[in-house]
Amino acid sequence: MEPIIRIRGLKKVYRVGEERVRALNGVDLDIYPGEFVCIIGRSGSGKSTLLNMMAGLEKPSRGSIVIAGEHLEKMNEKQLVDFRLRHIGFIFQQFNLFPSMTALENVTMPLVYRGVSVRKRKAAALKMLKDLGLSKHVNHKPSQMSGGQQQRVGIARALVSNPEVIFADEPTGNLDSRTSEEILSLIQAMAKRDNHTLVMVTHDPSVAAHADRVVNILDGLIVDIVDQTGGSSAPGGSAAPSGGSASSGVATPDAPQPAPEANPNLTEEEHAS
Numbered sequence: 001m002e003p004i005i006r007i008r009g010l011k012k013v014y015r016v017g018e019e020r021v022r023a024l025n026g027v028d029l030d031i032y033p034g035e036f037v038c039i040i041g042r043s044g045s046g047k048s049t050l051l052n053m054m055a056g057l058e059k060p061s062r063g064s065i066v067i068a069g070e071h072l073e074k075m076n077e078k079q080l081v082d083f084r085l086r087h088i089g090f091i092f093q094q095f096n097l098f099p100s101m102t103a104l105e106n107v108t109m110p111l112v113y114r115g116v117s118v119r120k121r122k123a124a125a126l127k128m129l130k131d132l133g134l135s136k137h138v139n140h141k142p143s144q145m146s147g148g149q150q151q152r153v154g155i156a157r158a159l160v161s162n163p164e165v166i167f168a169d170e171p172t173g174n175l176d177s178r179t180s181e182e183i184l185s186l187i188q189a190m191a192k193r194d195n196h197t198l199v200m201v202t203h204d205p206s207v208a209a210h211a212d213r214v215v216n217i218l219d220g221l222i223v224d225i226v227d228q229t230g231g232s233s234a235p236g237g238s239a240a241p242s243g244g245s246a247s248s249g250v251a252t253p254d255a256p257q258p259a260p261e262a263n264p265n266l267t268e269e270e271h272a273s
């Protein structure tokens, strides 16, 4: 089977004043269609950097990322936005919902960007909210919902455009343990149901226990990949810790914002987390 995500020699160097932070040091990784892959590793090891680059939210300093046959590292900002709308759903730790919009309006947003008709996008969003058990909350704003409910809206928004790949960065990090389990089961069940590829960053070993494969990152390198499907364990990719060109060091904003108001600036918030 061809991988849906193919990463080769991926490096990311951030410039902070005079200093250079090597967030990724040469990552090679293949992820296959329908897989559930967890990325683990201690704080600062490069998990979010890797996920953001796979999702086209940040540009690599070196190396290549091919998703569904397309080279993300060669795309300009506009192409990346378009690519994300077509192929990628992202679930954030902080939910990143528009605070002044209802659940329904939040879930509709990706379809607004994609130019789907009002009638069709409302129907799709309502169905997704219903599937996630939120029929009674479609007209609620984020502040009128619990954390778990807000994250279900976040999941609905990530899935509504039926993307091939779903990325989730600590999606249960802001929830209590019982709600975390519910949310995790929901994400997994939805991904399985529609055969989405799921790539999730987590600190939680009990979350990683559900994954098909667990990728362990240390200091910007994959040090271990554990296959939990009953297959054998494969070594992680590695590369000499040298080179790496200067990067812009600037996180790129997410999708264009025809939005009425607040720009949640998804990438920035992710980094704040």
Ligand SMILES: Nc1ncnc2c1ncn2[C@@H]1O[C@H](COP(=O)(O)OP(=O)(O)OP(=O)(O)O)[C@@H](O)[C@H]1O
Residues within 6 Å of the ligand: 014, 015, 016, 021, 022, 023, 041, 042, 043, 044, 045, 046, 047, 048, 049, 050, 249, 251, 271, 273
């Ligand atoms: N925008 C940025 N500018 C400068 N340095 C950054 C930036 N984003 C991340 N870094 C640095 O890159 C390294 C990897 O960060 P990253 O956010 O990927 O870690 P992480 O594994 O997700 O950690 P955590 O578990 O705490 O979320 C860290 O040293 C971090 O300080």
Ligand SMILES: [Mg+2]
Residues within 6 Å of the ligand: 047, 048, 049
């Ligand atoms: Mg992180």
